[in-house]
Amino acid sequence: MADYPTHEHDVLVIGAGGAGLRASIEASAAGVSVGLVCKSLLGKAHTVMAEGGIAAALANVDERDNWMVHFSDTMRGGQYVNNWRMAQLHAQEAPARVRELEAWGAVFDRTPDGKILQRNFGGHRYPRLAHVGDRTGLELIRTLQDHGIHKGINVFMEYTVVRLLKDGDRIAGALAYSRERGRFAVFKAKAVILATGGIGKAYKITSNSWEYTGDGHTLAYDAGAELQDMEFIQFHPTGMIWPLSVQGILVTEGVRGEGGILLNNKGEQFMYNDIPDNYKNQTAKDPEEGWRYCQGDRNAQRPAELLTRDHVARCIMREVKAGRGSPHGGVYLDIAWIKKKIANAPEHIKKKLPSMYHQFKELGNIDITTEPMEVGPTTHYVMGGVKVDADTQMSRVPGLFACGECAVGINGANRLGGNSLSDLLVFGKRAGEHALKYAKEHAAPSLNADAVEAAAKWALEPFDRQGGDEGPYVIQHALQDMMQDLVGIVRKEDEMQRALEGLAKLKERAKKAKVVGNREYNPGWHTALDLHNLLTVSEAITRCSLLRKESRGGHFREDYQNKEAAWAKVNLVTRKGPDGEMQVEQVPIPEMPAELKQIIEEMK
Amino acid sequence: MTATAETQGAQMVTLRIWRGDANGGKFEDYSTPVTHGMVVLDAVHQVQATQATDLAVRWNCKAGKCGSCSAEINGRPALMCMTQLAHVLTDQPIVIEPMQAFPTIKDLVTDVSWNYEVKKRIKPFQPRKPDAPDGTWRMDQVDVDRVQEFRKCIECFLCQDVCHVLRDHHKHEEFIGPRFLVYVAALEMHPLDTADRLEDLKDRDGIGYCNITKCCTKVCPEHITITDNAIIPLKERVVDEYYDPIMRLWRLFVPKRTALPMVSS
Missing domain, CATH: 1.20.58.100 (Fumarate reductase/succinate dehydrogenase flavoprotein-like, C-terminal domain)
Incomplete structure (x- = not known):
């Protein structure tokens, strides 16, 4: 095999964002050897850009919250084409995954009684997002990184995987190149975990970095795994739109969670003009009630600005098309208005949304404590990904696992904000655990030169x-x-x-x-x-x-x-046909067990 | 290099970019059109896409959150993604070069692996026993404010780059630099942490090398008050522990503490 250096591990993890790091930590816990290959330097992966928080029903702020509410919120947000088993596991296990981060050194914002604080977010019935200002992703990735570097994981920074290698049907490793030297390296492994994130760079306007080129999706597809739900792309409603050079950069939903409102050029709070039927019972009747909700009034419903991202993005597009947009083709997002409601509003905004304050100040010459931002939709997340078993995260290729954004399941047709960080913790851990188990049960594969x-x-x-x-x-x-x-x-x-x-x-x-x-x-x-x-x-x-x-x-x-209704019963599955052409097939969604159906019914 | 015909009419800027590798290199000039609000990284990308596709530059988020695109712009360490062209424009070309405190790999990309080695040596977080039966802790916001300031660090290593102990005196073997003093401060001031890193700070990590010129604080894109809030308090703790005669005497009679005095729980 030419003279490429060969690195042999029990488990190889591709991608070092939250999912890859969490999987590596889990796999290394049982003493097997773990290799971690990442395209960038450690700690720079896309997770770092997550802002708003981690969704987990800790019930620290509202004791009415529990996994069943979180589960039904996730299914409703995903319009019921989610993998219900993944949505269930996710809701049940997220709280333990968040508490574990605290044991590893994460420092979340606190409630008055000293617990982890939780904030409001779109589509979540109760304040549910554990957060650190608006830099939660950084806290998460740094905590996992600083914990992981003491676990004996072999990290290969700035390596890109070119292709997955197989031994017959099962996975055998990967061929990669190092960016620095441009030389190839062979990674031999009993199990491989894909944690490569998303596909945003397929679009012009995106909140994603250069890394998000669908690597894991494609590696898996080429290796014979299936993709599912690829039609579901999340366009985040609030990206920066001006100046052009910063177009697409994310403006966290946390702005709306803290009371920010969306306005058209007539000054109308247009989100109240169109509230979908399945959210009518959960949405404020007027802006006043919405504000009370943001202030923690338990009898108020959440503001229309916190409807799901797919809906908010379309409402913004409609305003712009109808000529009610802002000068640069978006709408206004205003947090400065809260000065009418609370004392010290500028300090409050800077404390709760420090990154947003700096981002607009330094890139847009706008002071968000005194003036509104201009925002518009930006390609943010792909709900579709590698089809995996809900419990083990293994694809149909034996030994090939996937977790985080590059896997499919928990989000259905639309992801709720905050569910991605909890997704990557819950399923990163599961992928690591089951890849480890698989590696222990199987002998080393052989590579095909x-x-x-x-x-x-x-x-x-x-x-x-x-x-x-x-x-x-x-x-x-x-x-x-x-x-x-x-x-x-x-x-x-x-x-x-x-x-x-x-x-x-x-x-x-x-x-x-x-x-x-x-x-x-x-x-x-x-x-x-x-x-x-x-x-x-x-x-x-x-x-x-x-x-x-x-x-x-x-x-x-x-x-x-x-x-x-007919489309609510199927997922679209994509695979490479024997002729090398892409095939798409409608696959029925398995029947949900009665107890989960009942939960959804009760939470309506 | 001159402006191409199709870009005539647009305002042009000349970037003087260092091109080369560990064996040496030279500055090359590239002219590229400027649009409103453009940052330095945009201009570099424009050059990369149209004139020099092999121009090496490290970047990820382009939003000041990942700390990858550190460089020196007109001699000043900064993130290319957070520096507006308009703020560095003069009648001279904009000079862009790699960080000087680390070995060059290629063009604007440097080998920062030393930082990762340093971090590994520092004693990891070691929490006290959980406060509640369910395995959780209680911390007040006021007690974590300072630690949260330190944890804003995006590891861009600009503070390491500007620090004369590393940049000019190359004390990489004896001094961990401002980034990791902030890291140690975040651990030492963490309300839950029980490990003691003072001896390491004094002996192995070289905290005494810092003579508080505050250059690191000035270049920090996260506006962390590195010197005043992290380094000076750590220096004080080291002094209290090892150089204070009254404390020495005190310790003869009183057993060594396990937790540090500034933390409250």
Whole structure:
């Protein structure tokens, strides 16, 4: 196998965000060897950008909360196409996962009686998000990182996985390259956990970093695993829109949780004009009641601004289309107004939303304690991902696990804010636990030298291409523009058909993309390789979106605007066919057990 | 390099970017159009996408939260994603170079692995027994405010870069630098922590090297009051523990404490 260095582990984890770190910690707890490969430096993964909090029914602020309420909130938010077993496990186990973080050194904001404080968030019935100001993700990743570095995990920073390797049907490891030297390394492992996050870079306007190129989705797909729910993309309602260079950067839902309101250019609090039927019982009748809710009034219902993200994003789009938008094509998000209600409002805002204050001050020249922000939807999260067993997180490829954003299940058609951080803790732990078990029960696989060589040869192709002078960035930008325009927040048949044709052309262009320079820390080369992943997930998103002829959660069809009962019974599963072409199949959702149905009924 | 025809009319800026690797290199000039509100990282990306696809730059969040894109802009350590071009524009080219306190890998990317090694050596968090039967603790907000300030750190290592003990005197073997003094402070002032790191601070970590010039505080993008709130209190604790004659005498008669006096629970 050429002369590539080979690293052998019982468990290999790909991705070092919250899910990958939590999985690594769990797997290393039983003394097996764990390798952790990450694209960036440790502690820089996308988890760091999570702002609002971790959803867990700790019931520290409102004792009426419990796992059953959290479960039913998650199912309602996901429009009932979630994997109910994952939603159940998630709601049951999240509180223990949060308390564990405190035992590892995390310092959450406190209640007056010294417990972990919880805040309001969209779609959650009670204040449920454990948080640290608006930098919860940083606290989470740093806690896991600082705990994990003492667990004997072998960390490979700035390594990118090119392909998964198999031994017959089962997983055997991965081929990766180091960014720094541009050299290949072979990772041999009995079990592999994918924790690679999302796909946001398939879109032009996104809150995601360069890393979010659908790597885990594509690695799994190419290795024979299935993807599910790829039509469900979360467009977060509040991203920065101006100046252009900061377009897409996230503005936390915590702003609305702290009492921030959405206004159109007429000064109307437009969210109160359209409240979906299944949320009528849980939503404030007027802004005054909404404010009382934010202040902790237990008899008040939550403000319309805290409806689910899919709905808020569409309401914003509607205001803009109707000509009631802000100058740069968004709407206004105002937290400064609370000065009418509380003393010391500027200090309060800076204390509760310090990152937002600095972000707008330094990037937008706006002081959010005195003036409103301009915001609009931004591609934020993919609900779809690698199809896994709910309890073990193993895909249909033996030994291949997935957790966090790159796995599918708990979110259904729309994720509630705060559920991603608890998802990655709960299922990161489960993936680590079961990968460890699998590794202990199985002998070491053997590697196929030809497969390694073929993958390495493929990865080096961009250096050898003759003719054609197109660089990888041009193709990446063309893809992002196209997905934004044709498979974005509002979708329709003819546009998505055009996107499929466009994808076919882009695939051809990607095969000819040329890179210059040498292999050492060459971002052009890395972008050329990422194109395969971006194109694969874009095709899956487009094909699934075409097939689902209804509107639900993060998937909105202008030509099929209603939710259809028949579509509530199926998930769309994507896999690579024997001919190498992408297949999408409708798969019935398993019947929910009576006790869970009853919980949902009772919480209505 | 000159402006291309299609960009004529737009306001242009010249970036003077250091290109090279561990064996050396030189500055190269790139001209690129400026748009309203653009940050330095945007301009670097524009150059990367159109003129120099192999230009190495480390970045992730582009929102000042991950601390990856640290560099020196016109000689000042800063995050490229949080520095507006408008704030560094002069009639001269904008000079962008890698951090000087760490070995260069390529172009704007440096080898910061030393920081990860240093952190591993520091005694980890060691909580006291839980306060409640359900295994949880109670802490008041006022008691965690200071620790939360330190935990804002995004590990951009700009404070390490600007610190003359590391940058000019290369005491990487004897001094852990401001970042890790903040890290130790966060652990030492954590209301639940029971470990003692004072001896390490004095001997191995070289806290005495810091002569409180406060350069680290000035460059911190998270506005952590590094010197006043973290380093000076740690220095005081070391002095109390090892150099105060009255305390020495006191300890002859009173057993060594297990928890530090400043923490309350």
